[in-house]
Amino acid sequence: MQLIWKLERALIRDILNELPEPKPPYTTLASNIKNLEKKGFLGKKAYGNTFEYFPLVSQGAYGKRSFHQVIQNYFNGSMANVLSFMVKEKGISQKEIEELQKLIDNNFKEEA
Structure with a gap:
């Protein structure tokens, strides 16, 4: 969530690029992001098969x-x-x- 607040709007790739080494696998990060969305912490906007995520909570x-x-x-x-x-x-x-x-x-x- 810290990175999403910092970036304000981000693709999973953007978040991954901000993480320090060793970076988690893309699929692991995507799963965590989807869980945050399901819990109502993140919203998303679709661009084809790609999603841009943004915070819904302060x-x-x-x-x-x-x-x-x-x-x-x-x-x-x-x-x-x-x-x-x-x-x-x-x-x-x-x-x-x-x-x-x-x-x-x-x-x-x-x-x-």
């Missing part, structure tokens, strides 16, 4: 959906589990914990 909307899926799939839908993982596995600093607490506190103040 980076923000895509990121939000992906983040929610990670929370559901890997953390049982629990933000507490996410934060616990960050603290235990990623070495989050005391300063970062304090910043997170401020964000949480400010969010609750805005909702009240």
Whole structure:
């Protein structure tokens, strides 16, 4: 998706050319692009047997959906589990914990 947002409109060949070595096989990339289209992330315009793909969702909307899926799939839908993982596995600093607490506190103040 990053490359499609960057290119705005692209053929599979264009996307393949932008990828670093080792490049995936054309058919693998085409399959991934078609899956993104089926999920509603990409649109396409036909030029004979060739398709030009373009994004249907913004980076923000895509990121939000992906983040929610990670929370559901890997953390049982629990933000507490996410934060616990960050603290235990990623070495989050005391300063970062304090910043997170401020964000949480400010969010609750805005909702009240």
